[in-house]
Amino acid sequence: MLPIVVEHIHKSFGDLKALHDISFTVNEGELFGLIGPDGAGKSTLFRILTTLLLADKGNATVNGLDVVKQYRTIRREVGYMPGRFSLYQDLTIEENLNFFATIFNTTVEENYDLIKDIYEQIAPFAKRPAGKLSGGMKQKLALCCALVHKPKVLFLDEPTTGVDPVSRKEFWDMLRRLKTKGIPILVSTPYMDEAILCDRVALMQKGAIMQINTPANIVAGFGMPVWAMKADNMYRLIRDLRAFEGVYSCYAFGEYLHVTVNTELENVKAYLAPLGHEGLEIKPAKPGIEDAFMQLMQEQNELA
Numbered sequence: 001m002l003p004i005v006v007e008h009i010h011k012s013f014g015d016l017k018a019l020h021d022i023s024f025t026v027n028e029g030e031l032f033g034l035i036g037p038d039g040a041g042k043s044t045l046f047r048i049l050t051t052l053l054l055a056d057k058g059n060a061t062v063n064g065l066d067v068v069k070q071y072r073t074i075r076r077e078v079g080y081m082p083g084r085f086s087l088y089q090d091l092t093i094e095e096n097l098n099f100f101a102t103i104f105n106t107t108v109e110e111n112y113d114l115i116k117d118i119y120e121q122i123a124p125f126a127k128r129p130a131g132k133l134s135g136g137m138k139q140k141l142a143l144c145c146a147l148v149h150k151p152k153v154l155f156l157d158e159p160t161t162g163v164d165p166v167s168r169k170e171f172w173d174m175l176r177r178l179k180t181k182g183i184p185i186l187v188s189t190p191y192m193d194e195a196i197l198c199d200r201v202a203l204m205q206k207g208a209i210m211q212i213n214t215p216a217n218i219v220a221g222f223g224m225p226v227w228a229m230k231a232d233n234m235y236r237l238i239r240d241l242r243a244f245e246g247v248y249s250c251y252a253f254g255e256y257l258h259v260t261v262n263t264e265l266e267n268v269k270a271y272l273a274p275l276g277h278e279g280l281e282i283k284p285a286k287p288g289i290e291d292a293f294m295q296l297m298q299e300q301n302e303l304a
């Protein structure tokens with residue numbers, strides 16, 4: 001039995017198609033990522049799978065249970081960390097955790113082995129109200145609360161959004177450790193650097209899945225050379241490159257632009273030369289998952 005099966009799910013809000021024909025499966029023990037920008041439909045899908053929202057069309061099962069007919073059992077069996085902070089701000093760390101344990105008819109002690117690693121990091125602040133914790137600590141507490149009843153499947157909706165880079169890294173280290181305990185995890189993120197930490201990912205945009213694969217296969221399937229470019233005036237460089245028909249895609253990547261071209265590179269250089277860009281640098285770049293994602297987004301936009 002697969003932990004998550006999604007078949008042809010559709011969901012609209014008025015005229016807006018939030019999800020369009022979404023299908024995928026999550027395997028036993030898998031860390032599966034839904035990757036996409038704001039508005040891609042990730043939270044809507046989480047809400048359908050955690051039985052908080054009904055799809056217009058399509059079927060889905062979680063741990064073999066139908067999200068419509070068996071919603072009560074699913075609610076008992078899954079852990080869900082919603083995108084927005086879900087804890088009680090006035091309750092302390094300890095009180096929040098005990099509260100979540102109680103509503104699932106269990107105790108913190110009963111499943112302590114599962115949360116021990118994470119809880120120990122916030123235990124020194126056990127008496128502090130959740131509202132007074134840093135973003136990274138809130139996120140650890142929210143994860144403990146989602147795990148306290150030993151869920152059979154874990155849903156984490158944008159757990160690292162708005163969290164500092166160090167806490168983001170720590171969080172992903174925690175997820176890798178959780179994975180070794182065999183809990184299948186569906187996690188969403190808008191951050192591409194987190195995509196590569198998943199076993200498989202679905203790249204989403206505007207309510208549709210563009211590709212599902214392992215991060216390595218997605219990168220391997222990227223068929224174009226990528227050029228890293230920079231100049232003193234990056235704003236003008238990006239504007240000039242995007243205005244040139246020989247440039248296929250161009251977007252900011254760290255301190256460089258990542259550029260793909262549908263002409264010889266020499267033609268791009270010849271186009272830029274008279275424009276007088278100071279400090280212009282052009283060098284080959286190694287394609288990453290961001291490049292694959294941008295290419296897929298562009299292809300989808302061209303089809304639309």
Ligand SMILES: Nc1ncnc2c1ncn2[C@@H]1O[C@H](COP(=O)(O)OP(=O)(O)OP(=O)(O)O)[C@@H](O)[C@H]1O
Nearest residue numbers: 013016018036037038039040041042043044045083
């Ligand atoms: N209850 C609702 N009523 C109307 N529109 C909605 C509702 N919920 C979501 N939407 C719209 O559906 C689309 C998908 O939203 P969703 O929250 O699922 O995206 P997301 O990928 O999770 O991004 P975000 O990080 O912004 O939440 C967006 O355009 C959003 O405005």
